[in-house]
Amino acid sequence: MATTDLKQIAPGVLAWQPGHEATWGMANCGLIVSGGQALVIDTPYTPALTDAFLSAARAAAGPDVPLDRVAVTHANGDHTWGLQQLPGADVFATHAALEHQCLEPKPQQLQSLLHDTDPGQPLGWYFRRHFGKFDFAGIQVLPPTTTFAGRHDLAIGQIPAELHEVGPAHTVGDLIVHLPEQRVVFAGDIVFAGDHPSHWAGPLERVSAACARILDLDPEWIVPGHGPLMTPDDLRGYVAYLDDLADQAYVMHGQGRPAVEAARILIKEDRYPGLGLPERLAITLSTEYRHLDQDSAAPDLLELMDHAARIAWDRSSAETAAS
DSSP: OOOOEEEEEETTTTEEEEOOTTOOOOOOEEEEETTTTTEEEOOSHHHHHHHHHHHHOOOOOHHTTOEEEEEOOOOOOHHHGGGSSTTOOEEETTTTTHHHHSSSHHHHHHHHHHHOOOOHHHHHHHHHHHHTOOOOOOOOOOOSEEEEEEEEEETTTTTEEEEEEESSSSSSSSSEETTTTTEEEEEEEEEEEEEEOOOSOOOHHHHHHHHHHHHHHHOSSEEEESSSOBBBHHHHHHHHHHHHHHHHHHHHHHHOHHHHHHHHHHHTTSTTTOOOOOOHHHHHHHHHHHHHHHHHHHOHHHHHHHHHHHHHHHHHHHHHHHH
């Protein structure tokens, strides 16, 4: 599995970006190093990927710098399931991140979906296509050790870091990491670059508001949860996408069109050209519809994945037939 080394964004601030556009699970991580101290931002999906990241992090930090603090931007597995490779670390997250951790499928469930579903059906096909490169065996999901609401400040040597709670948005428990002196924000999955997002908590106006908060911090660089680094102008473009998608959801919900139908219409129109994984629109629009319906029930994440898988399956079948 191809990965990249850590890249310096600013002095003492590095990002690990494994790339892989138009796929799930390849999340960006970060490292802040100063004065013999370090802060890790998120961990990769699996122990093997995490070991690759930590090897690069230790090489960058130096042999005498302990990797004993981690800021978790949210509780999705592709940002947290590597925590077991840092035993004893102090893990910072929002109080609300614990709530999403309860909703998230367990590693054993994903392993079962990979191996026990029918590859000849949309969900089994989709999971193998996007998650087949990961080994979820033996993963222990660890809870954060230090939780907060609102804001939590840290000092990493001479570098101040601000953890700002911005959820519920992508999930119920999102935070961003702001480095004011370096003018860098690690945005987690508040921001996706290159692909359509899959927002599980919403509504979209809260994701957009979280992006506005990032812009108000006047960063030079934004590290999204997935994809390449972004400038403030890039982020403004993403906000325009979120706001337009919210408008489309409102109109089609008012027309009585189901969320999945709305997703298929937007995909057929090619309304958002250039973004990968358009089937994720079914997830984000379903989330938006729950808010429009004032439905406070916990979402069925597997059902949402099945909606996305069926759209991707149909698109793949159409492409095969046309070739």
